[in-house]
Amino acid sequence: MIDTKAEITKRLSVLVGLEVSWVSHAGDMLTMQFGPQRQYSLRGREREDGAWALHVQCDWQMQHEGRTIATQENLRGPHERAQDAATHLHELLVGQGLVRVESLSAYDTGGVVVLFSRGYRLAVVSDGVEGDEDWRFFEPGADAVHFVIEDGKVAAESY
Structure with a gap:
């Protein structure tokens, strides 16, 4: 049996110390x-993305110094x-200047809290x-398996 909390912590630990380099959306999905940012080719198209990407389709909340500034509802x-x-x-x-990942906490239920510099929290x-x-969670442009949380558990496709 997979330890969801441990696997999330292991996979996302590469983010600690990295800056947020882009924020966007695809429909109601936070990206x-x-x-x-680095350039690469994907299916014959030139792209530019950060080293790592996080795509969130479930409930999320961004806070700044304890005050909610955005939620998934804002993208609906x-x-x-x-x-x-x-x-x-x-x-x-x-x-408005660099915001870096300072730490993260994972949960057995598939959730994660990411603490950023300058008082931000996801x-x-x-x-x-x-x-x-x-x-x-994945490395854009890399031919590697994506780490996927589905129904609060690590999806089989993550291996």
Whole structure:
């Protein structure tokens, strides 16, 4: 049996010390990139992404100094609303100086809390819906398996 908490901690530990390099969205999914932006080719297209990416499809909450500044709800609804929310987060975490990952805490239920410099905190909470992907973590452009949390557990496709 897989120890979800230990596996999340092991996989995401590479983020500690890296800066947030991009924040965006795809529909109601929060997308974050970490580490320096780099160029690569993917299926014949030139791309530029951070060294690591986190895509969150379950409940999440971004706080600054204990005050909630964004949640998954901000990315639901009209595209313009989601775009405005993602742009605001990008400006806070990337546009106003470096924000680095300081530490993280994982949970047996598939959640994770990421503490950033400058008082930011991201809490990701698994929805616990069977067959639904909660979040994934991967190295953009690399031919490697993505680390996926589904229904609060490490998905089999993660190995």
